[in-house]
Amino acid sequence: MTQLPKAKYRKDYQAPEFTITDVDLTFNLHPTETRVVSVLKVVRQGNHEKPLVLDGEQLTLLSIKVDGVKVPEDSYQCDEQNLTLDTSLDTFTLEIENSVNPTANEALEGLYLAEDTFCTQCEAEGFRRITYYLDRPDVLAKFTTTVIADLDKFPYVLSNGNKIKQAELDNGKHLATWQDPFPKPCYLFALVAGNFDVLRDKFTTREGRSVDLELFVDKGNLDRADHAMLSLKNAMKWDEERFDLVYDLDIYMVVAVDFFNMGAMENKGLNVFNAKYVLANPKTATDQDFLNVESVIGHEYFHNWTGNRVTCRDWFQLSLKEGLTVFRDQEFSSDLGSRAVNRIQDVRVIRSHQFAEDSGPMAHPIRPDKVVQMNNFYTVTVYNKGAEVIRMIHTLLGETGFQKGMKLYFERHDGNAVTCEDFVKAMEDANGQDFSVFRHWYSQAGTPVVTVEESYDANAKELTLKLKQATASTPGQEQKVPFHIPVKWSAYSEKGERLSLGNNDVLHLKESEASFTFENVAEKPILSLFDNFSAPVKVKRNLTDDELRVLLAHSEDDFSRWDAAQSLFTRIIEKAISNNSEAELSVKTIQACQNLLRANTDPALKALALTLPTASTIADGYKTIPVEAINTQLKSLKIQLAEALESDFTELLNACSSNKPYQLNGDDIARRQLKQICLSYLAELGDATVGNLKQQFEQADNLTDQLGALQASVWANNSVAEPLLNLFEKQWQGEKLVMDKWFSTQALANSEQTVERVKSLMTHPDFSLKNPNRIYSLLAAFTQNQPQFHRADGAGYELIGAIIQQLNASNPQVASRLLSAFVSWRRYDENRQQLMKKQLESLRNLPDLASDLFEKVESCLTE
Known part of the structure; x- marks a missing residue:
């Protein structure tokens, strides 16, 4: 390689020297030479001597203007990754025109054309393949987007927000202008143009607002869209009832495409989905497909608040939105279906895939400290283990306490780009708790191993339970400090009868080891530890086969x-x-x-x-x-x-x-x-x-x-x-x-x-x-x-x-x-x-x- 990729470190985060408050984009779509005009309102917020450095990859720069005046060639530099503008201005309007080749974009990042459909994927750093921009999640701007395309080939031209204009043009073209009233990072930008079948419906929020729902699928697939639409309406209703969160635009659109690297993308108001998570009827989809559609539709909708309205300050904070939203979609599926079955399937993912990731060379905390390529950190650790960390917070606080924390989180941070620490602090402050030890789940990689020792004194009728935790070294982290591990538990007799040994069904392991004593225990109990998989740990324990069979037959969990x-x-x-x-x-x-x-x-x-x-x-x-x-x-x-x-x-x-x-x-x-x-x-x-x-x-x-x-x-x-x-x-x-x-x-x-x-x-x-x-x-x-x-x-x-x-x-x-x-x-x-x-x-x-x-x-x- 001519230049080795360089690592970025969370500790080196610095706020941007400039921000962008408003974006006006115009796309003239063409299969091999799409023209993009971006008009940016730029505000300096840092050092007056620093130039404006925009990200850009695989772009052809055509022109630059500042406040309507063409910029001389000696006032900017353009290379394969950046456009650097020398300026002393504090606020100005920057107009950039560039072209891109969507057909040649086989990486499916940025703007691409696949099977006669224009589509975008901008998370994590794909927007820089569309136009020059500050491609980072802590730059939030209001976007207005105009899309121009051939009317016959691309009758639907879509982008974020509400449609404010549409018109037919000369030469068989048409345009639509979309305006998103909520500031967002560019990774949430979306554009889709194609010829679809459309399923339409409406949802009335609890505030009485009518929201248009539109689901776009390839021609001939309309009979496979009903379940996705039902799932969307269920998700909107559930988020109002369980989390007190209401949708905020006039329209919500979902587009199903066959060429997509990810499962789906939560772009504000315009979700782009891999078709496998939208299309379903009994002939062409299994029961698991139906359940997956429900889960992923829910997941992307729930991002509207946990990811869009409150977003990440930097990509090291990815679990802020993904771990939390996976937890929310798991709860959605559990409330609508079998909670036990959903919980077991979630645990199977952790044990089959995440534990292995924790023991390998790419092991990382749910909030990584070092990143070379952000795409590599869309992992089961960030998503699924991240959800388990959120679930432990829920276990520690209970449903009422957790919702109090969520309310404070949105009160403090709506419309902002924040960190995992901001989320934990809101949970702490709302409930008067100290999560200083619990925070290690965010900073340490690896799977803790909990060793269990039990001793029962029949004469004293006393049970002693000793728990020890240890976590193996992982790359960059030789020594580990103890985690705060919540241990949900229950107890049973040899005959399988439920025993009452105390009022607290959660034990707290915060040190390397802890001892718990239970008095007035009439017989040696069989303890069921880590009920509901209350922490993502491995357990070493000497249960006999007979004791396991008692739990298999009689555990209430x-x-x-x-x-x-x-x-x-x-x-x-x-x-x-x-x-x-x-x-x-x-x-x-x-x-x-x-x-x-x-x-x-x-x-x-x-x-x-x-x-x-x-x-x-x-x-x-x-x-x-x-x-x-x-x-x-x-x-x-x-x-x-x-x-x-x-x-x-x-x-x-x-x-x-x-x-x-x-x-x-x-x-x-x-x-x-x-x-x-x-x-x-x-x-x-x-x-x-x-x-x-x-x-x-x-x-x-x-x-x-x-x-x-x-x-x-x-x-x-x-x-x-x-x-x-x-x-x-x-x-x-x-x-x-x-x-x-x-x-x-x-x-x-x-x-x-x-x-x-x-x-x-x-x-x-x-x-x-x-x-x-x-x-x-x-x-x-x-x-x-x-x-x-x-x-x-x-x-x-x-x-x-x-x-x-x-x-x-x-x-x-x-x-x-x-x-x-x-x-x-x-x-x-x-x-x-x-x-x-x-x-x-x-x-x-x-x-x-x-x-x-x-x-x-x-x-x-x-x-």
Whole structure:
């Protein structure tokens, strides 16, 4: 590289020398030469000797004027990254004209043209690819945007705020002018132009204002938009009722596009969505797709206040908006659906992905201290662990106290760009609390390990509980100070009866260790610790199998029941790996599973409890990951469970099957979840289950059941797998979002031929390396296939390494996401280490390595 990317540090933050108060943008859209005229009201707020330095990338500068006068060429400098203007003025109007090439923009950052639709993505630093600007989140301005385009090709031209003008022009063109009355950073700017079908509705706020709702989808997809619209209205109503927050514009628009690097973007009043999180009907979307649409629609709407009205001072504060908004969308989904099921699924993400991130070379706090490329910090740590930190605040304060803190937060900071510290301070001040120790969750990386010791004195009827915490070193942080860890708990007798040992259901671990004594305890209790996953920690504890089975059967906390089942399964697998023997499923554990299947409880909870831990979750317990052993033992345990519980699975499969038409409600979703788990176990029994698989596939009136049968057959390597794959392809070829599931199903198959199959699928007509959704569905899914991506001959590494090199030049953001699969390379055996290191070194040696990749490669290879 001609110049190595430089790191930025949170400690070096300085307020901008200039700010911009008002922006007037005019776009004359053209596929290869879009003209952009920006008129900026600039105000100096720093050193009078400093020039104005604007960010700009991949732009062609055409003219500059200050207060209407053309700027001489010797008064400014323009290079590949900046436009520097020498000026002594304190306030002035700056007019810049430049051009961009949307068609050539395959990185999908800034303004781009894909499949006849103009679209923008400006977070984190994409606006500088549109025009020259102070591209930082602490510069807030009011935007007015005029978009000019061909009327026939682009009948809809959209931007932020309320539409204040529209007109037809000469030469078959038209324009629309949009005005956003709320100051915003440029990362929230959006522009979309295309030809869509539109679903329209209205929402009346509690203040009586009528808000126009418009949902734009590709032609022919209108029948897949209803659920997204319903989810939006539910989110608007929920935010009023739960958080006392009301929408503030006259219109709210959502646009679904197929070419989009992210899931969605919360641009003020004009949300741009990856189509997979908007389009859904029973034929083309699974139950999980419907739930994902609801969650992501909610998430982006909730950003209107937590992210837009109050935004980030700098990108180190990303979790200020994302951690908080993930918590809000989790609560939204939980209030509308099953709280227990949603909580367990959220925890699975933390354990399968975030814990691994915490133990790797890219480990970082939820508020990072150092950044080279901001795109690399849109992580499960910032988002999901960030949400867990917010949840702990909620646990410490309760719902009433938390809402008091939220109210004060908005009173203090509405319309401002602030920090994580500002949020914590509002929570403290509103409730008279001291969160000085709790703040370490924002500044320290890593997953705390809590060791539990219990002793019971039968004579004194006294229980002593000792908790110790320790956090391993992470890059740049050798020593850790104690976290404030809230421990929700409950207690049970050996018979499963709930015991009352005290009035406080939350213990507070604030030091390296703490001791808690309970008096008048009539019998040795079984403690359920970290109920509801009250802190994102790992727990070391010597519970017996019998005690785990008591919690599985009797805990009043649904998460803890699920966790007990996962602990039992993990223990069986780890013991078999340690002894180099086959997993042994005890009679008592089989009985506990039978009792669970036969219990009168939520079918979805049964399904989750009987779902084995993922390979990545098991791997997290090892310093050197035993790839083959984990794979072998998971497979063995699943077959044993299928054989031992065959009659129960068959009975439940039949009971959950129904001839009634598909309905999207909690009970039916839960029933289909349990049916799928039963089918996946029975598929392991070989050709005896072919009839069940074919019947469900052929008779399904919804994609959930059809895909469930396909996945069960493929992942069990059943003889009917290939015929069903062919039937599915014939039925759905050309339906890209449905075909994504077909790609993923094969990419996740535990077969020795998976690498070769993935290579072959890259030539399929429905696959394209230019589309992030296709890449995620096939290649990113393959990297999650632990035994096959980590195939001993390195073929999986070679495949993904070559793709990363290709994407380095076209879409480095997506390439960087694929590179995450190599980050933990040091945790594998020597052979695999060398094979992965070879790929990393090949990337390092590229002459044009993108900054997105440079940061990760250097972090991985640094000793």
